[in-house]
Amino acid sequence: MATSLAGCGVLANSRDAKDVKPEMDMREAARYADEVISGTMGAVVPPVRWAHGTSTDGVCEGGAPAGTGSVTRRAAITTDVSSQRRGSLLGVIERHWKKRGDEITEVRKHKESPAMFATTPDAFRMSLVVGYQGQVFIDVVTPCMTRSEVPPPGARPGVPDYTGRKPPLPDEHSDFWSDRAPVSGEG
Numbered sequence: 001m002a003t004s005l006a007g008c009g010v011l012a013n014s015r016d017a018k019d020v021k022p023e024m025d026m027r028e029a030a031r032y033a034d035e036v037i038s039g040t041m042g043a044v045v046p047p048v049r050w051a052h053g054t055s056t057d058g059v060c061e062g063g064a065p066a067g068t069g070s071v072t073r074r075a076a077i078t079t080d081v082s083s084q085r086r087g088s089l090l091g092v093i094e095r096h097w098k099k100r101g102d103e104i105t106e107v108r109k110h111k112e113s114p115a116m117f118a119t120t121p122d123a124f125r126m127s128l129v130v131g132y133q134g135q136v137f138i139d140v141v142t143p144c145m146t147r148s149e150v151p152p153p154g155a156r157p158g159v160p161d162y163t164g165r166k167p168p169l170p171d172e173h174s175d176f177w178s179d180r181a182p183v184s185g186e187g
Contacts, residue, residue, distance in 0.1 A: 024145045025147070025148035026057055026070070026149075029070075029142035030057075030071040030073060030151075033071060033124060033141075033142055034052075034154070037052075037075045040093055040126075040138060041075065041077075043096035044092055046175075048079035050076060050077045051075065051078055051167035052152075053074030054074055054165065055073050055150070056071070057150050058072075060144035068146060068147055069144065069145065074137065075138045076136070076138075076167040080173055080174065081174075081177045082134070083111065085177050097126065102120050102126065103118060104116060105117045112130070112134075113129070113130045114130050115128060115129040123143040124140055124143065126139065126141075127139045
């Protein structure tokens, strides 16, 4: 992953927005954030249905160079993930992020709303949060990049386009993820 961004000019181990050189523009950063989300969702087996959520971009704070901004890309899982299977889902994603070289910065163990936070070596911040009615959200926030126009995430084949609005609450059943029985070895 670091090599894919190194060619775009992002400083590889910087975690402070003031230290990031904005050599990648916001469009490229958003595209990379979309790849992180797609890769994360692709690591979930059996697969879950998901959709892009609202995307936002804003001005960098904290002494960042003028003409920079950051982008937040969001996705929501629309498959019903039972409370008994949420720990398994977080485990799958945690292993995927670690395998990519990301640093898990915090894990919130809460029965109804667990969460996990991570940072890529290139200072992209990621979160996985279980919210209202058990819906799982993944956000990727870019570091400060050169300001540019940012198109919405691309449409995914076979998935409704929720550009500019929230995806629906979980409404798809999965024989595995929706099952109310704990995964063998967890319960």
